[in-house]
Amino acid sequence: MQLKSLLLGLATTFTAAPAFAQQTLETIGVPVDRGTGFQPAATELARDLQWLDGMLLIIITAIVLFVTGLLAYCIVRYNRRANPTPSSFTHNTPIEIAWTVGPILILVFIGAFSLPVLFKQQEIPEGDLTIKVTGYQWYWGYEYIGEDLAYDGYMIGSPFTGGDNRMSADVEAQLIEAGYRKEDFLLATDTAVVVPVGKTVVMQVTGADVIHSWTIPAFGVKQDAVPGRLAELWFTAEKEGVYFGQCSELCGLAHAYMPITVKVVSEATYDAWLEASKNEGGYVDVRTLLTN
Template sequence: MRKLSMLKGRATGTLAAALAAVQAAPALAQDSLELVGHPQAGGMGFQPASTELARDLQWLDGMLLVIITAICILVVALLAFAVLRYNSKANPSPKSFTHNSPLEIAWTLGPIVILVVIGAFSLPVLFKQQEIPEGDVVIKVTGYQWYWGYEYVGTDLAYEGYMIGAPATGGDNRFSTDVSTQLHEAGYNDSEFLLATDTSVVVPVGKTVVMQVTGADVIHSWTIPAFGVKQDAVPGRIAELWFKPEREGVFFGQCSELCGISHAYMPITVKVVSQEAYDAWLAASQDEGGYVDVRQFLAAS
């Protein structure tokens, strides 16, 4: 009986593994595209930098962390020294002076030098973000409550992107069996719920992409952490951001400006593909008059 129980347990485990593999199979429908920025157990830190801008920002953050840590250690050390050296027991007769000119000069010049060093490294990064180059691909993105609209400038292609599981895609912002089915049909796993959208921004790898960002109702914010970009979408104004993706993959972002009751259900999905796949997708989407699933062009490229 014990052996039979063990055999049944192994069979059950094998069946469960097979079912898990079948359920995970749709994620392979992204073909060679890596999922970036999706939830990972125990994950910490930044998403993998996939543009020059993101690398610059992450390096700058690391440098500032070193400076801040050094300042904190120095301040704590000075406080500890003052407590131990000048407490009432160690120093029963306190000095009567009120000024120390060299010390005052030091704590005035020290912060100035630190700020100059920080500015010398941070301002070039800011200028690189704000100096918009000529784009190989230009996309106008409009924030709505609560979805995104995309228009490829110079083409006849325009479409909207809704979160899979949002009311517009047959859900109610809650995970369900129907939502799971939609995710798997779109090539995602259940863990991409709240991140995956029914359409994606599709751009070619290694090309400069300029996004013209605006809002139709309230202020939204278009953000892709792995690209190091974030730009508020303000109604009545058009702002720009740019990025140059360095590898193919599926990248996730979120609206990053509180924009109403469904702000949490306004994700962004960007698929970076080869130039060949992008050209084929763009032509097919224009012929169809709307978004065509880019996955069918990945294997061909």
């Protein structure tokens, strides 16, 4: 009898495992402890920015090595021992032309690649989905334009006063219950921006009190939320998953504790989530709707 119960329990466990897996999203856009690189690029904009950063690093490294080499050469070639009788002159036209034209050409070359990246960010396309985001002290408000849906997003564990940045057992339980890891403390929010994968999302950004800044590093987007003004950014997420961001404009006492969570899901899941949220009159946990 005990053997039968054990086998039944194991069968139930393995049967339930795929269903549990369906209710999770891979965490992709997250800071890495002691990390020095970019988060994985999840949009075309982020890939462009990361490529541009790599190109500029090569140019800057070449300039530093060139200038360092010149300095070393001058130290060795023109020190007092090697050159006891220095020349005296006030101008060297070829050198002056070279150090004027050279930097101009470098800047023009950089501009030829950086300006198209900037214009791509600033030229807002027609969106498949438009969300208005409002920064408050210290949380975010979201309104899905054209849909009867609006909600606020607070950090799990808010209000948080900082201290030694240790979380309580109660906050850890809230994180686990919401489907996050305890390592996501200070990053995860009680609600999330839910968007469909592969669709163009336009965010209309403003502030209700002071200047905030809505930022998702993995998407390559950042936009100040200025009271009285409505700015826009856009992105097209290419992979389903969970992405974290932070307010990136100093906005007061709890500036460090107003994170951003974006969940990218399939179009079918998004449609089901949107309908369920509107029927409930507010945010519904998208995990309950995730399918293969």
